[in-house]
Structure formats: structure tokens, C-alpha cells
Amino acid sequence: MQKANKTHPSSYSKERTRGHSTTPTAGQGSHSITLDGVRGLAAISVIFSHVFLLYYSEIHYGLADGAPSTLALSIFNSPVTFFYRGGAAVLLFFLLSGYVLCSACIKKAPLDDNYVSMAASKRYLRLGLPVAAAVLIGYLGIVFNAFPSAPAGINNFLDFPDQGLGFAQMLKSALYGSMLLGDGNFDYVLWTISIEFYGSLLVFAHFALTRKNRMLSIRLCMVLACFLLFMPKAYSLYSLFFFGAALAQVDFAAIRRLPARRVALLTVPLLLSGCYLIGFYATSASYRWLEPVTAGYQFLAPHADPSIVYPALGALCILVSILAGAGRTRLAEPGPGAKLLAWVGKLSFSVYLLHPFMLATAGKYIFLEMGKNMYSLLVCLVVVFSGTYFFSYFFYKHVDRPSMKIADKFGKRLFMAERTA
Template identity: 30%
Template sequence: MSTSPTPVPPAPRHLRYLDGLRGLAALGVLLNHYLTAFYPTMLTGEAATAHLPQWPGFEYALAATPLNLLRSNGVGVCVFFVLSGFVLSEAYFRRPHPLTLQAQAARRYLRLMLPVAASALLGFAGLRLDWFRNDEVAAVSGAAWFGRSWQTQPSVLQFVKDVVFDIPLAGEPAYNPVLWTLHLELMGSFLVFALLAFFGTARNRGLIYLAAATLLFLSPWNLYLVAFVLGVALNDWHRHGPAVPAAGRPWLVGLLLLGFVGLGSYPTTYFTGLAASPYRWLLLPRLGPDHSELLHHIAAAALLLGAVLLSVRLQRLLQARWLVFLGSVSFGLYLLHFLVLGSFSARLFLGLHARLGYHLSFGLMALASVPVLLLAAYALHRWVIEPSSALSRRVYGRWFQPRPAPAPAAAE
């Protein structure tokens, strides 16, 4: 199952509303994993795994109606990738110089992989110490996808190999299922740097973005990479494109948001009733449900960001303190939430379920998990992610940053 969003660089201070958007996307991903681990019909639409028979159709509605946006994981992942393209290109568009891209590229691996290694180490310890109870929860809830996590017991040597090579190059999820996105984040980051290095000052950059997105769509590479190109294109349009007349902005924002709702709520490939749902009309010819889902969710993420860039009201809403805080710790939340779900949350639910009803056990478990998730995410952000960023700056300054040219000798 596709899981969480990838880490996005912090937004510049004048674009803090992007942190709020990132926090909103992180909240959607977290809700998706918790809800569908215990109420899998919200993902698949299958009546056999429904746990709310007193509300017939409610769980199905969260799988195949616009309500799907409340727990949509796929569009959340795409929002993060589009934001990566946007924010990674921001420094270059503010200072279009090769050294800007060099500094970002030289620091990117360390900034990502040190926190990821910490997350993988926790997952490895959890496997060795038998922390996880996801399979037992799946037996009760019917969430087969959740039960398939943490199925192997890698050796220490295999763990080292996976952290150094397989996670950044192939997204190895053995220790933490959300790590499947890391190789896409690295590939997408360097795609952004290459696109800007070769074409960042070209006159007809819009055509180049279109050609790059088309080639990626037709290529055997992962379709998610298109989202990074769209993020760069949106930033370029935001900075250098023609101004939208004030009178037409509300209408355009409304259309973009309608498009976001329609495309962003497209069901996942786990949904079994696509042929009978209104979304069948969005199934693209000659493409399977998985490619249709990806294209619709990528387009929805771009439409949402476009609406935010055009609407001062949306920007103000997204600068709510709780959303900005979620955005600031979203990388830590991404790296840890699935580990907490499979261990602390799963164990607490099973202990409560032996004494209380299913729904009360889920509710109490969810309430108890919120502070654990927030504290764990903040701790990782404070003690691992921020030091990793500082270390990457020091390494770049010592080993990669060009030295200033010596001053010419004074004439005698």
C-alpha cells in the first residue's frame, strides 16, 4: 500500500502558508493509515470488512465519494512531491546561479538519509524486539494490507546495506513501510536541480516543462516524478507568469478547487467497486486503474497548490499555528507515525479490545496516540532532523563550497 508523504524542505519565511499546506497533507496521510488499518472498507469499499453496519454506506462513502479527501493518502503524497518541486526551485528563482543548485545538491543526501537511517534503526530494533502487532490487528479488522508489513527479519549486515543503498536507491520498506518514497524524493530532487541547471533561464521554459512532463509520462520511470516538474512550473509561473486579474481570481480559485475535489477523491487501486462508481468515467483509456489514479492525484495536487497561490484567503487559513506546526514536524511525523501505529497503537487497541467494544477501543487508542505521535515527531525533528541539516551545511562548507579566488597581487 502506498503510504506517507516524503520530506519537503522548509518553506521560505514569505511562503509560510506552504508549511500549513504540508501540515494539512500530513494530517490526511496520518488519518488514512489509522482509519484504514482499523476500518479497511474506507479503502476498499468491501462490505465484508465493514465495522459500522448501523451506518450503512458511510465507510463506502469514504472510499468512493468526495469524502475520500478526508483520508486520502494518494493525493497527500502527490501534494508533498509537488511541494518539493516548488520549494526546491525557490532558492534558484530567487538567486539564479549555479552555486545555488550546487549547494542544494551537495547537501540533499545527508539531509534526507540521516533521519531516515534513524527511522530505519527504530524499525530494525522493533523487528528484533518484537514490538509490532500489526498482523494481530489485521486479523481483527480485516485490513490485509496492514498485516503484510514487517514480514522479514534482516541481519545486521543486510540492514547496513539497506540503509546505505537499498532505501535511497529503491525505497526498501522492510523496516518502515513509508520508506518506499525515499528513492523518489531523491530522484525528484536531482531532477529539479538538473532541469533548472540546463533550462532555468531559458526563454521558453513553459514548453520545456511540458516536454519533460510528457516524456516522464511516456517513459518507464515512476510517474510520481511528473509532480516535481509541475512544482517547478508552478513556482516559475507564480514568480514570472502574467498576473491574474483580481476580478477573475475568485472564479478561477473556485474552479481549481472543484477540480481538486473531483480528481483528488479518485479511489485508490485497492477500491473494488470502480466499475459501478461515478469515477469510472475518469478511468483513462488504455491506462490501468493505477496509472489513472496517479495522474488524477498528481493533477489534483497541482490544482490545489495553484488555488493556494492565487488566494490570499486560503493562504491566511493555511497559516494557522497548528497547521504550520504540523508542517514543521511533518518529516518526523512521516518517518515515525507508521512505527507508532504498528507498535504502541496496535498494542493499546488489542489490550482495550479485550475489555471494551471495537469503536470505543479505537477512539481511546486514537486519543492516546496523538500526544505520542506529536512528541515523537518533535523529538526526531529537534534531535535528528535539525542537526542533520546543520551537519549537511558544515560538510558542504568544508568539502564542496568553492573557495574565493585569491586577490590579484598588487603591482610593484
């Protein structure tokens, strides 16, 4: 890769990561908007997952403590569980992070030798400030008794958050507990944040070490990703970052130049296969045919977790289908649908952080007052979705977007000081 003339890092726009949209340019067009949409749809899937878990846990586990819902069991055993598979949506977040972060490095590092170090140095602030705000919201909810209490024995999901959590625990979680240790006491989705943070650093480190040899970088990414995928869950989640980094270095333009029919013959089956695999449940009737396959690779890798392996492969299929099929045309002016996709993608990180609070307040109240029935579920979905997106808009405007600017300034000033020292 040829080295371009150096420019000041302030001339670069910030890269977008999980929960933050990529701004479309003439060269990106529908490609970046589609990635935004995928990120936004993944956040929606997480909300569906948690609301369904509150009402009908059998839709996730295939069994229930009491009388199970026939409809919920039918959905569980169907091949279309992808729309509420929140755990798999998180894997898609990780994959997109690896792709977007590595893409930003490929684009900007040749123009500034300090770019990778600068991007890594600001990562903690970029993620940590919104996380700290979410932890504070959870703590204030406890202090002001905003979370309705539920009778014991109804649903363990109603016990969130622990009303005994105090100020010292909030401070620990906000400053480093969630970011470094995955502490989810104040917001149960924060178990993923430490993985996001460490995975991001792995992407930056890998690029810094292999940036001069693209083919070596791709091969090493794939070897590491495949190795980690069949490790225990604590390690296998990091495989998604390396898969994403590998895809960022693959040139999909040649595929996109093929006739539309040929591209569709490749991307549509990939997309459908990805949606199918991402909805994997080991005990679902729709996935029992995979048991011999699972037994085969677990013979060689006994610690491999099928609930990670298959959804990870599904997420990979989805992203490849998007990269190969999107961006065939350039968008001079995005239409309403494209703008909506960009909007849900932009708010996705805020939505991801805030929806547990809407579910633990309004959602829990609806469940306790209206009971466990389909009408109550529909009301809960409407209230939780509308409330989450309403508050997420302001959270994005006053917390998430400013955190990007603060982190960006921190990184620039840090390396500007080094240059003048």
C-alpha cells in the same frame, strides 16, 4: 535574468523541502505559511489513511474480507475522501518539493554559480540522515520486541515489521537501501524516499540546463510532466516534480493583484476540484462518471494509472489555487493559526517517518485489546496522533534539524574546497 553580484554561499539560508517549512519573510507572508500548512495537512492525511487501513480497509478498497462497515463504505463512495487519501498526499509532497526546490534555485542561483551543484550534492545527506535514524528506530523496535505480535489472518497490516529482519539488513537499508532503492522493510513509508531523492536531482538538473531561458524551462517542464503522467506508475510519479518546477517559474502576482472576488472565483473552484480529484477511487460511486474519460486516455496511453493521473491533477489544482490566492497581504506578525500551520509543516517530515512506529506499537496494541469498533478507532486516532507529534518534536529537534545543518555544511565545504584547489 540578470546576474547579480556573487556572494559567499554561506550567506544563504537553506531551502526547505518536503517535511521542512519555509520561513515566512515580509515578502512571502501568508504564501509560505499556507504551503507549510498544506505540507502538514498532507502528513495528517497519511496518518488517517494508515489508521483507517488498520481498522476498516474497505474505506480504501470498497470491500472487506468480513462484514464491511456501512459507514466506511458510505465514506468510500462519497466525494470527500481527500482527508484520508494518503497516497494522494504523497503526490502533493512531490509537487511541493518540485516547487520549493526550483523556487530556491531561481532565487539563489543568480547570486552563486555553484548553488545548484551545492544543493544537489547535499541532498543525499539531507534526506538520508533522518531516514537512517528512522530505520534504526525500526530495528531497535524489533530487537527489544516493542511491536506486539498479532494472530495470523486478522489484518496483513498487523504484520509490520518483519520480526526476522537483522542487523545487516538494517545497515543496508540505512546506508543506501531506502534512499536508492525505496526499501521500506523497517519503515513502510520509505518507499517514497528514493523517488523524492531522484526527483530532486531531476529538478536541479533541469534548472541547470534551462536556467537562462525561462519560457523554454516552463514549456519543457510541462511537456515532460504531461508525458510522464501517462506512463506506468514507476515513472508517472516523477511528473509531479516537473509540474512543481514549472509552477515555480510562473508569476502569480498579476492574479493576486486582481479584486478579491475575482481571485476567489478562480481559486475556490480550483481548490474544491483539487480536493475532489485528489480523493479519487476508481470503484467509488462518486467517480464512476470519469470512466469514459479514463477509457479515452488509456486508449492512447494504456499504461496510464488513473490512481495517479486524477490525484496528480487534483494536487496541481490545489497548489495553483494556493499560489494564486495566498500572499495577498503581508504578515507583520503571524497569528496563532498561522503559527500552528507553520509548526505542523515544520514537523511534517518527522511525522511522516515516525507515525508507522506509533501505529505498529500503541495502535496495534489498542486494536488487539479493544477490537475492531468505532470507540477503539477513536482511541487509536487520539493516541497515534498525540504520540506521533510528541516524538516528532524531539526527532525534529535532535535529528531532522541537525541533518539540515550537517548537509548544508557539507555542501559549502565541498565547493569551498573546490574554489581553493
